[in-house]
Amino acid sequence: MSLAVVEVPAGVGWLQDERVRRRTGGILQYEDLEPCLAELLDRSALRFAHRTAAVDRSGRAITYKELWEGSARVAGGLLDQGVGPADRVVVHYRNGFPWLRAFLGVVLAGAVPVLPDPSCSDTELAHVAADSGAVLTLETDLPDGVPFLDGGASPDELALLYYVRTCGAGLRGVELTNTNVLSTIEAVAYAMDLTAEGARTVITAPLSTAVGCSVQLLPTLSFGGTVVAAGVRGTRVPWRHLRASFPTARCVRGWGVAETGGIGLLLPSEFRRRHPRSVGIPFGGIEVALLGPHAEEGVGEMLCRGPSVAQRYWNDPEATAEVFGDGWFRTGDQVFIDDDGFVNPLAVRVS
Template sequence: MVLRPFDESGVERDTQGVKRYVDLPDSVVAMLRASVDRDPDGEAVVEVDGSRLTYRQLWDAATRVAGGMREAGVVRGDRVAIRLGNGVDWVLGFLGTLMAGGVAVPVNTRFTDDEARYVIEDSGSRIVLAPGHPLPEAQPFVEDGLRREDLAAIFYTSGTTGFPKGAMTSHENFLTNVENARRVVGLPRVDPTLRNLISVPLFHVTGCNSQLLPTLQCGAAAVIMPTFEVGRFLRVIAEERIAIVTTVPAIFWLAISQEQFAGTDVSGVRYATYGGAPIAPDLVQAIKRSFPAARVGNGFGLSETSSISTFLPHEYADTHADSVGFPAPVVDLDLADVDPETGVGELLIRGAQVVQGYWNKPEAAAQTFTGGWLHSGDLARIDGDGFTYIVDRAKDMINRGGENVYCVEVENALAAAPGVFEVAVVGVPDEMMGEKVGAVVVPQPGADFDVAQFLAFARTRLADYKVPQYVDVRSAALPRNPGGKVLKPALRKGTEWGSPLR
C-alpha cells in the first residue's frame, strides 16, 4: 500500500492533470500583505548582529525600494539582479523587486566576475543591486494587478553545457512551494512565535523559497546569518530561541561535533530539517539525540521545482534514512526508462511548483520540460510503499556539501589552463562534505606543469567551491569508451588521490 503522510485537502487537478492548491494568495506580495495586516508589530526579519524589522517596517521599507526601482526605470517584467549577501538588504531588494512588478534575479555571491556577468547579461537585468551601494528608495509603490502566473524570479542553476540556466519561477511556483513546505514539515498556518534560522544562502531556492517565504507567510521571524561560522551558528540558536533549523547534513555534523555544543541551549528547536546531500543513518540518530524536542526530516528538490518536491517525515527518518521520502501534496512522480532488474529510472516530476522553463534557452527547456513533466536528470527508484530513493546523478554532478558542481562546467574552465592537454573532473568521497572536487590532468607533452599555477588559474575562472581540492597528474591518456567519452567510473575507482590540496 502506498503511504500518503501529508495533508492533501484543497488540492485539485487542472485540465492538463496538474495538481494545484485551490486557495492561494494572488501573489507573493499579497501573501506578505496578509501577514502585515495580521500582526504589523511582530518581528519579521532579523539580521544577526545587525538590524531588525517588524512586519510594518518590512512592508514600508520594501515599498520605498520598489518606488526607487520605478524611479530608476524598472517597469513590469523588468529583471533586477540581486548580487547582495545574506541580510536585510537582500530581503528588501527581493521584495521590492516584486512590489515594483519586476523579476528578481538572485546572483550567487560566490561567482567570479565573469560568471556573475553572464547571469546579469543573459537575464537582461535593468539594474543590479550590488554590495557597497545603497538600495534605491523613493515614494512607496506597489504594482497593482499581480497574478499568480506572472514571472517573479529567475534562479540560475549550473548547467552541463558550462553555462548556467535560469529557472523561470512564477508567483504561483513560489506560493505552491510555501504551502508544500508548510504541509510536509508540519508547520502551523500562522505562528508568530516561530523563529527560523537561515544560515544557507538566500540566492539558493532552499534559503529563499523554503525558508524565507514560508516564514513570512506564517507571520514568524526570519533570523538571517550574513555568513556562516559554526560558533556563531550555535550562539544564535540559543540567543534567538530558534525553532527551525534547516541546513545540509555536513553543517549538522559540524555543529554537533563542537565542544561548545554540549553547553548550547537547543531546547527551543522544534524542527531540524536537512537536505541537499546524502545523509548517514548514524547522523540522523545523532541529530535526533542532539535536538530532542525537534521533528527531523529530509527534503529533496531542484531549482526547477522551486525547491521541495519530496520530504521524508520524522516518523520514517530512522528507518528510511537513505530515502528522500514522499511527494508533496501537489506533486506527481514517475520514472522514465526504467531498468527492469533494478527498478531504477530517471525521475520525472509534475506539479504546480515546477517552473515555467529556462530563460533564453528554449532548446534546453524543450529537453527538460517534456509532455507536462520535468525530466530531473536524477536516477531514482520508488518502492511499493511510495518511498523515493535517489540512487545516482545522470548528469555527472558532484554534490559538495549541498553545493551542486557540474563536471563539464569545471572541465570547460580547466581545459583552458596553461599546459593542460586533457582534463576530467569527478567527485572524491569525503566524510564531512559528501564529495569534493577532483581533477585528473594530462599535461601537454613536454609542458612544465605546475599544480599551484593550475589551481591559481582555476580560481580566476570558477567559484571557490568548484575549484578542485584533489589533482592527479598523469602521463597516460584518459580512459575512454569507443565513442570517445571519458570513462568516469574508471577514474573514480582507479585514482589514488592522496591528501586534499586546500
C-alpha cells in the first residue's frame, strides 16, 4: 500500500520572501537571479573592492580586491593546466585563505569545485576524485597565472558538487546547479539581513560543507560582508564556545543538508521560548510535506522541495530515483509538525 504525501503550510509569515514565485512544475523559484555564481561574486568584488572580505584565525585581513586578484590568478593557472568549463576540480584545504583562493579560482575558471566531506581519509579522497571525474586536486601549492574570469555558465549548469556521507558511511556526490546555489544565497541574505553594511559572519563549520560554504561563506561575500574564521580543523565549533567568544553575535538554530542547498528550516529567536524543541519553519521558498501512516496527524518522514533543493546525486541513478522521486527530497528524518507549522525532531539532523 502506498503512503500519501501530506503537504504542510508554512504557518508563519516572518520568513516568507515575496520575491519567490511558483513556476512550471509547481516549485517555488526566485525571480531575477544572476545567471551564475561567478558573475554574482565578480560584481560583488568590484562593488566592495576595498572592504574587508575575510579575516583568518590569526587576525590577518584581506580585502575583496586582494582576494579576487589572487583568485583570478589561480583561475589563470588552472587554465594553463588545461582546466576548462564544467571540469571538476577537488578543493582540499583546511579553512583559511588558501581554501578561499582555490575555491574561488575554480569558480572563476568556469569549472566545478568538488568539496569532499572533511572527514575523508586519503583513500576516500582518491575515490571522490575518481568518482567525480576530477581533472585535478588542489591541496598543496596553488596554480598561478594571468588573471582570468569565465562568466559563461547558465543557471541550470552544475555549480558545486558536495560529497557527503550516506547512512552506510559511504560517500555520495550531491549536485547543485547555479540556480540552487544562488537561491540559497538569496534566502540566507534575506533571513539574516546580510545586505546591511558591516555584516560579519563567523565561519563555524568546515568550508567544504554546505553549511560552511553555501550558507555562511557565499551569502556573506555576495553582499559585501566579512567572513571570520573560527573552526579550521574540519569540525564545527560548539554553540556555547561561540557565545563566549562572540557575545553580541546573533546565533540561530536551523536545519539543512547538502541536498537542500544547506538550508531548509530556521527558528527565529522570538519563537524559541514557545517552541524550545523546534528546529524551525521553512524559508527561502522551501516547502515541506510528511510521508507515513500518521502524516495527517502531523507525524512522519519530512520531505522538502524548493529552489535550493538538488535534483539528483552524481553518477547514482538508483539513489536519485529513491530519494528525489516525485519531485520531493526524502530527508529520512522523522518529525512532528505542530499546528503553527514548526518542525520538531523525532530523529532529525540539526545544523
